[in-house]
Amino acid sequence: MIDRTVANVTCLGCGCACDDITIVVTQDRIAEARNACALGIAWFGDGTVPAETRVNGRTASLERALTEAARLLTGATRPLVYLAGDVSCETLREGVAIADRLHAAIDSLAATAATAVLAAQRRGRAGATLGEIRQRADLVVFWAVDPSARYPRYGSRYAVAPRGVAAPQGRKDRTLIAVDVGEALGPADADGRLAIAPADEVDSLEIMRATVQGRTVGEEARFRAAVELARRMTEARYVAIVTDGEPGTTSADPARAEALVTLSQALNAPTRCALSTLRGGGNRSGADAVLTWQTGFPFAVDFARGYPSYQPQAGAAALLGAGEVDAALVIGAPAALPVPVATALARVRSVVIGPRASAATFQPAVAVDAGVAGIHEGGTAFRMDDVPLPLRPSFEGARAALVTVRALRERLGP
Amino acid sequence: MSKPTQLRIAGGTVYDPANGGGAGGADGVVRDVCIEGDRIVAELPASARRLDARGMVVMPGGVDIHAHIAGSSVNHARRLLPEEHAADPMPAPRLDDGAITRSGSGGTVPSTFATGYRYAGLGYTTAMEAAVAPIAARHAHAELDDTPIIDAGFFVLLGNDDYLLRQLGAGEAARARDYAAWLLGTTRAYAIKIVNPGGVEVWKGGGDRRNVSGLDDAVGSSAVTPRKILEALAGAANALGLPHPVHIHCNNLGQPGNAATTLESMKALSGQRAHFTHLQFHSYGGAAGNGWSSAAREVIEYVNAHAAVSVDVGQVMFGAATTVTADSPVEHLLYASSGRKWVNVDIELESGCGIVPYAYREKAAVAALQWAVGLELFLLANDPWRVVLSTDHPNGGTFLSYPELIRLLMDRAYRDERLKRVNQKLLAGSALLDGLSREYTLGEIAIITRAGPARLLGLKTKGHLGPGADADVTIYASDSDRAQMFAAPRYVIKAGTLVVEDGQLRRAPAGRRLAVRPEYDAAVTKDVKRFFDQYACVAFENYGADPVA
Ligand code: SF4
Ligand SMILES: [Zn+2]
Numbered sequence: 001m002i003d004r005t006v007a008n009v010t011c012l013g014c015g016c017a018c019d020d021i022t023i024v025v026t027q028d029r030i031a032e033a034r035n036a037c038a039l040g041i042a043w044f045g046d047g048t049v050p051a052e053t054r055v056n057g058r059t060a061s062l063e064r065a066l067t068e069a070a071r072l073l074t075g076a077t078r079p080l081v082y083l084a085g086d087v088s089c090e091t092l093r094e095g096v097a098i099a100d101r102l103h104a105a106i107d108s109l110a111a112t113a114a115t116a117v118l119a120a121q122r123r124g125r126a127g128a129t130l131g132e133i134r135q136r137a138d139l140v141v142f143w144a145v146d147p148s149a150r151y152p153r154y155g156s157r158y159a160v161a162p163r164g165v166a167a168p169q170g171r172k173d174r175t176l177i178a179v180d181v182g183e184a185l186g187p188a189d190a191d192g193r194l195a196i197a198p199a200d201e202v203d204s205l206e207i208m209r210a211t212v213q214g215r216t217v218g219e220e221a222r223f224r225a226a227v228e229l230a231r232r233m234t235e236a237r238y239v240a241i242v243t244d245g246e247p248g249t250t251s252a253d254p255a256r257a258e259a260l261v262t263l264s265q266a267l268n269a270p271t272r273c274a275l276s277t278l279r280g281g282g283n284r285s286g287a288d289a290v291l292t293w294q295t296g297f298p299f300a301v302d303f304a305r306g307y308p309s310y311q312p313q314a315g316a317a318a319l320l321g322a323g324e325v326d327a328a329l330v331i332g333a334p335a336a337l338p339v340p341v342a343t344a345l346a347r348v349r350s351v352v353i354g355p356r357a358s359a360a361t362f363q364p365a366v367a368v369d370a371g372v373a374g375i376h377e378g379g380t381a382f383r384m385d386d387v388p389l390p391l392r393p394s395f396e397g398a399r400a401a402l403v404t405v406r407a408l409r410e411r412l413g414p
Numbered sequence: 415m416s417k418p419t420q421l422r423i424a425g426g427t428v429y430d431p432a433n434g435g436g437a438g439g440a441d442g443v444v445r446d447v448c449i450e451g452d453r454i455v456a457e458l459p460a461s462a463r464r465l466d467a468r469g470m471v472v473m474p475g476g477v478d479i480h481a482h483i484a485g486s487s488v489n490h491a492r493r494l495l496p497e498e499h500a501a502d503p504m505p506a507p508r509l510d511d512g513a514i515t516r517s518g519s520g521g522t523v524p525s526t527f528a529t530g531y532r533y534a535g536l537g538y539t540t541a542m543e544a545a546v547a548p549i550a551a552r553h554a555h556a557e558l559d560d561t562p563i564i565d566a567g568f569f570v571l572l573g574n575d576d577y578l579l580r581q582l583g584a585g586e587a588a589r590a591r592d593y594a595a596w597l598l599g600t601t602r603a604y605a606i607k608i609v610n611p612g613g614v615e616v617w618k619g620g621g622d623r624r625n626v627s628g629l630d631d632a633v634g635s636s637a638v639t640p641r642k643i644l645e646a647l648a649g650a651a652n653a654l655g656l657p658h659p660v661h662i663h664c665n666n667l668g669q670p671g672n673a674a675t676t677l678e679s680m681k682a683l684s685g686q687r688a689h690f691t692h693l694q695f696h697s698y699g700g701a702a703g704n705g706w707s708s709a710a711r712e713v714i715e716y717v718n719a720h721a722a723v724s725v726d727v728g729q730v731m732f733g734a735a736t737t738v739t740a741d742s743p744v745e746h747l748l749y750a751s752s753g754r755k756w757v758n759v760d761i762e763l764e765s766g767c768g769i770v771p772y773a774y775r776e777k778a779a780v781a782a783l784q785w786a787v788g789l790e791l792f793l794l795a796n797d798p799w800r801v802v803l804s805t806d807h808p809n810g811g812t813f814l815s816y817p818e819l820i821r822l823l824m825d826r827a828y829r830d831e832r833l834k835r836v837n838q839k840l841l842a843g844s845a846l847l848d849g850l851s852r853e854y855t856l857g858e859i860a861i862i863t864r865a866g867p868a869r870l871l872g873l874k875t876k877g878h879l880g881p882g883a884d885a886d887v888t889i890y891a892s893d894s895d896r897a898q899m900f901a902a903p904r905y906v907i908k909a910g911t912l913v914v915e916d917g918q919l920r921r922a923p924a925g926r927r928l929a930v931r932p933e934y935d936a937a938v939t940k941d942v943k944r945f946f947d948q949y950a951c952v953a954f955e956n957y958g959a960d961p962v963a
Contacts, residue, residue: 007955008953008955008956008962010956019952019953019956020953089556093556093560097514097516100506100516100517101514117493120493120494120757121493121494121496122755123755123756124494124749124755124756124757124758124769124770125757125758126756126757126758127757127758127759127760128759128760128761128762129549129759129760129761129762129951130762130951131549131762131763131949131950131951131952132618132760132761132762132763134762134949134951135576135762135763135949136618136619136620136760138620157951158951163948163949164949165576165763165949166619166620236620237619237620237621238618238619238620265749265756265758268746268758269750271620271621272617272618272619272620272760274758274760288493289489289553290556292489292492292493293484293488293489293492293525293526293556293557293560294516294518294525294526294527294560295499295517295518295519295525296492296495296496296498296499296518296519296521296524296525297496297499297519298493303517305503305505306505306506306517307503307504307505307506307517307518307519308499308503308517308518308519308525309500309503310496310499310500378962380552380553380556382553386486386489386490386550386553386759387549387550387762387951387952388486388550388552388553388556389552389952389956390552390956390961390962392962414512414513414514
């Protein structure tokens with residue numbers, strides 16, 4: 001194919017979903033991913049993907065693979081559908097339809113942020129789209145996260161550097177505070193920082209909320225800096241609290257996630273505040289959105305009774321771990337599966353349709369390679385803040401995940 | 415090619431007020447309704463298939479002029495309500511043709527498939543999603559694609575849009591109009607929506623001010639006020655010849671004494687076509703800190719006297735609801751007073767989103783007042799063509815409560831019975847207590863639930879049963895319990911397909927999308943792109959809902 005450049009490409013390397021990437025293709029390889037960060041460059045790679053179709057490890061026709069996949073899935077008593085990364089919302093919609101048809105359990109990559117999602121279901125949230133943080137925030141508090149590692153352009157595109165309506169000078173108009181909780185450090189170049197011991201984190205958030213609400217709190221020395229920060233927040237015009245929704249060095253304590261929500265909500269009485277919960281890439285926010293609109297629940301849904309029921313404590317990892325599942329369908333890239341899911345998949349018969357399916361380490365019974373959404377296939381993906389973005393493929397010709405998944409659904413019959 | 419299906423709906427009592435029958439409270443007319451393909455036709459050969467509708471009531475399919483059914487705000491609300499969804503599961507219905515259907519869940523904010531099936535089950539075949547932020551238009555379309563059977567469109571939020579407000583501040587009226595036209599087209603929207611003009615922008619701005627309180631408050635620069643926003647967008651909708659005029663959610667929603675703001679807003683647009691939505695939430699007397707009362711009579715009398723004004727009521731129904739609106743400062747107040755779950759999402763450069771789950775209790779004084787105000791508006795309205803039935807689903811109650819609302823309007827004895835049970839504390843000035851005796855006729859119901867909204871939306875092939883109309887027809891078995899009757903149509907036909915029979919879903923075809931694409935001076939896009947390059951976090955080329963590349 002001829003050399004070309006494709007502009008305004010959306011990257012799914014992380015949840016930032018930067019849509020300002022220019023892809024330069026020379027001699028059928030990605031030569032350049034302009035504007036992308038290192039993570040993004042790695043995500044785009046050179047644009048090559050395998051195009052294998054395998055049944056039990058041997059090359060097979062697509063026809064045979066789909067027949068075998070349908071046989072395996074319809075024959076299962078407890079099928080699981082897993083929505084993995086790098087597929088479009090259009091493909092995800094087909095995936096949920098398959099789970100519905102099979103009366104299967106379904107889960108997705110969005111479940112990695114379960115702690116934050118569940119806290120928001122209990123309390124709601126005070127939030128903003130990333131662009132509004134850019135326009136408004138004059139005080140940005142990084143709570144135990146430095147986005148530069150896993151969300152490299154979060155600062156340059158959204159919360160730190162760019163000029164906004166109420167921050168005409170960009171970085172200069174914003175004060176950045178790093179809250180270091182144990183090993184989980186905020187950005188190195190913050191204007192101020194404080195350290196909180198992990199054991200004190202939830203209490204600190206509660207005391208900050210009490211301060212914001214004007215309730216008197218004891219002046220214990222270990223909370224003094226947090227109280228001071230809370231006061232400072234109430235004096236800002238628009239506070240953004242940035243936290244990582246994905247697992248890592250921070251605690252998965254539900255009380256912590258809830259305390260972040262309620263603090264940010266409480267700050268909206270004296271001033272304005274948005275909590276920005278960072279989420280990973282691969283269109284996992286799309287999986288959350290699609291599952292929510294089709295079933296009413298964001299992840300860990302079970303269709304076993306013929307209708308969706310919510311099983312947040314019994315998601316894919318738990319079901320697989322308990323040995324309940326006898327066949328699995330993975331839609332999306334197996335390489336980015338959470339480790340417990342990938343490990344457990346080795347013990348069941350599985351079908352994988354997605355980018356580099358044939359390279360899945362857990363040896364699926366049926367593997368059908370597809371292109372990567374956003375590189376070889378168009379459609380829609382969601383940014384971490386639920387903003388939908390179109391995908392602009394820079395290659396044609398790779399087998400589309402959408403077409404294959406739809407073909408499988410059709411094969412399953414009504 | 416096979417011939418289009420023919421169907422004669424024979425011998426029913428037809429309420430088709432747009433074509434004369436049933437208008438002004440007249441009784442229906444016994445006649446046949448003929449369908450060929452997806453259209454109503456004047457006549458069919460005697461050999462055409464017949465559906466015996468003798469003794470039944472035949473109406474055009476229902477048209478919902480204002481509901482929150484799809485898009486990012488609605489999905490935030492769904493995500494917030496797992497308990498409701500768990501309590502109202504919906505297995506996939508089985509269809510005659512064996513086609514695939516989908517399971518889902520209900521509650522006040524149902525899943526998309528449940529929304530489509532349940533609207534159809536109610537005899538509604540068209541619905542308008544009332545508030546979509548332009549940046550999330552692609553999302554709203556995807557959800558509507560997953561909402562079967564009903565024809566649907568959405569209104570795009572413009573009343574707090576940063577670029578628009580800049581144009582108004584700079585006196586660039588023509589550019590503001592071109593922008594509105596471009597935005598409608600690129601988002602594939604149907605109409606312009608204003609929510610709390612300027613108020614959401616002030617809320618997002620932080621600082622001491624939380625909202626605007628009146629039409630002449632400054633929004634950023636003093637050159638921009640709620641009044642200017644109303645005038646500019648009402649003018650734009652009319653100048654662009656949009657099928658539906660600007661759709662307005664006034665300032666001060668839910669506040670005591672807000673009737674004054676509502677009337678001022680109507681007067682500000684005097685002589686121009688404008689639709690004022692969920693009027694009930696904007697028709698209160700009293701003053702902040704000094705009690706609430708009904709100001710329904712004052713407001714509806716103004717509407718009665720001004721033919722360019724249309725409204726939908728936004729009736730409150732007792733029971734569970736979810737308040738979901740772009741009017742985010744109001745939701746913060748509601749959260750502060752209810753202390754329940756609260757979602758706020760500030761939407762970049764455009765709008766806001768606020769959500770609080772809620773319940774209206776008949777023993778609660780304010781809820782009882784709201785209920786009474788809505789009914790007063792209906793009962794004191796002179797022209798049913800301009801006063802549409804709505805509950806602002808799911809804000810005042812869900813669309814599934816429409817049959818109960820119809821009964822309240824049609825059955826005075828029932829209404830009076832209900833009235834006795836509600837909290838009387840704030841009802842002192844309510845006309846309901848004076849014993850409003852009006853009972854809506856079936857003809858009037860046909861107007862406020864289909865003919866009227868279709869006409870106000872400019873949907874020429876909807877809301878009536880004349881030749882050329884869409885073959886969207888609802889057939890009810892007559893029942894003196896009107897709630898029963900309207901909750902369970904005997905047959906529902908959508909685009910010529912029998913979709914519901916005796917409460918069972920038979921077919922679930924996809925609905926059509928309703929959208930406009932007005933003309934504009936393309937020069938505006940250069941300026942918008944410049945603005946995007948400066949401030950936006952989405953590329954201009956990726957914005958909107960059109961397919962890319
Ligand atoms: S920040 Fe994330 S989305 Fe943006 S270029 Fe880097 S990896 Fe891609
Ligand atoms: Zn509404």
